[in-house]
Amino acid sequence: MTDREGDRDHRFSDGQGFGDPYDDFDLDPPELDVDPSKIDPVDSRVVADMLDEHNVVKDDVDAGELLDVGLNYVQINRYEQATEAFERAARFADDERVEQEAWVNKGVAHAELEEYDEAIGAYREALSIDDSSEHAATAETNLAYALWEFGETAQALDHAERAVELDERFAEGWFNRAFFLAERGLAEEALHCIDNAIRLGLRNAKVLEEKATILEELGEYDEAEAIAEEANEMLERAERQLVEERREMQGQEAGTAGQPRGDVELDDPGREGERDREWQLE
Template sequence: MTDRSEDADGEPAPEDAAGLDDDALDHEFSEGAGFDDPYAGFDLDPPELDVDPDTVDPVDSRVVADTLDERTLDNDAVDADELIDVGLSYMGINRNEQAVDTFERAAQYTDDDNREQEAWVNKGIAHGELEEWDAAVGAHREALFVADDGDFEAAAHTNLAYALWEFGEDEQAYEHAEEAVRVDKRLPQAWYNLGFIENERDRPEQALDALDNAIRLGFQQADVYEEKTRALEALGRDEEAAKVAEQADEIRSQQERELVDER
């Protein structure tokens, strides 16, 4: 998505991809969620979807889905921004097929190249949620085609890298991961993706540089510290690796506690 979306669970890399070890098969590849401006469009709760808690259970996703269906029926005056919000809300309730259709409509009905690019990136991520990697690759490539130097170019590259990796095209994935950080050096998820691939290519020094950049830019998920541990171990810096591994464990434990509290 332009990522207005939340992170999706990563899937195992294709088994015929060259150079994968067991750790790589369990890797959760970043999709770039949580971007700061200009990626700050990924709000899953547009105000138009507010419901009256006195009459409707606000956590009833069926009510939200019905509201979304009503909003997508009128073709007379289509607002691409509104459609993108609808698509993101569909993703928030795991209706990814409808999200795909909605993002495609948003791309079709806008004359703004940046908005069209945003819609295509989000469509690609929705395809990824459905594990439709070929379609995801196509959507992200379309995002790059419709807007040269667009606001979401880096997001398109890093999400394309993710989709290509899952599709088994690891060399192309590396190229787009590099391009993402060239386009936007302040995109932490792009640095993380590049760091993971550098580890896979047995280039721990380059991996460490990329992962440190991701951390400095605010990427604080356990995955980035686990990949940093891996790079440090490959460099023989075992004492540092042990400390970073502890950080990863602490972050993962905190995330698990937060999930329990939310329930």
Template sequence: MTDDADDRSHAFSEGQGVDEDYEEFTLDPTDLGVDPDQVDPVDSRVLTDVLDKHNVSAEQVDVPELIDVGLSYMEINRFEEATAAFERAARFADEDSIEAQEAWVNKGVAHGQLEEFDQAIGAYEEALRIDEDSEHAATAETNLAYALWEFGRTEEALEHAERAVEIDPRFPQAWYNRGFFLSERGLTEDALNAFDNAIRLGMRNAEILEEKARALEELGREEEAQEAIEQAEEIRAEAEEELTEEF
């Protein structure tokens, strides 16, 4: 599933992120009226001081750059600061624009990382209110499905997982979530098909192979289940070896 902070990373939109030679977030002093050299890059007051205290107008704010600031906070696990950045990006973006939608989707991701699923749900719903068929809609639906599941609204979760697949049938994370929800409801054959679709579309990690193994076991296909488990173990072993080599 998409929003698990431990093993299953949550999909969010691509941004500049943090370069290897990162020193501070890129807040252009000409546009935002602040010298980034004088600001602690992980100080949560930065955005408030820049955008609220100095009352910057929407015309002076580079919304994509502000979204990148939020993504940079995500990269260093400063999720509370990220939610603030994304909310401000949404507020400063043109009303109901694709940029506003992207900001709301990412805000939902940040809340999900904080396990604030009620707020994540609200952010995803706002994103989908803007556009139910845009380039960000499948991600919003997929992540909304997970947040609803975590919030105990399981029936709605499957509905949104299905909707994500309808919007973008080539989105592997959507198929994975759909498979998980179907499996939880005992629809094992359909779940297995969903997992296979996700794998065919490039999602090949230990978690999905373990879910597939469980589905195969439920269907009595023990040899195939064991094969999937062995593949999952190989992937985990390779990941551990790579981590060891880094140190």
């Protein structure tokens, strides 16, 4: 046998050793190499968000379906979940138009949560993709609304004017421009804008109430009173219709009580009437 006792005193090489961390053998993947102090410990989404691009093949994601998911969340007032769906849609979209739609809708969902700073950022992202596309007018008018709520009133009017420059038949854009002009005391210009909105088909109680206010500022009290009465009638009709719909729903629920339960197929709320993906705020 070979005597190996002498080997016990063997000294290993005093080389340079491995770096810290050793680039070729590290337990932590580089995508997790972040400052933990900048991560909210209660944010359960942070790891998933960081790994999305590494774990999900982009070709396997249908950004259009993600947009529909976000809109379905909006339909049921789940705006926080909607913002997440829209952001993922934007991240995985190959088509710039789809990406722009996603950013616009993300801004709307943030605005519904009164997160106007985030909404402004989303609208600006949309406009950075293309500031003259079919979705740009919607982004501009919604950006105007968010800026107004955020206290940036001067910028709000600029973007409202940009919206109607992009699309002269954009009724919501004309209404928003009328509102911002009226707030500045420019009642005559505001009246012209709101009349444009009405001519383009935007005639509801909110629009008529705003027109009545503008007419009062101009001293047209008789016409203002007539418009205000029409707005009140619209509101009363809407309230009656809502009550009737609730009674019908209650009657249907009572009629199905006690019946054996079977499989129920739920309609997709995002498909009803082929709703547009963009939600325009006024």
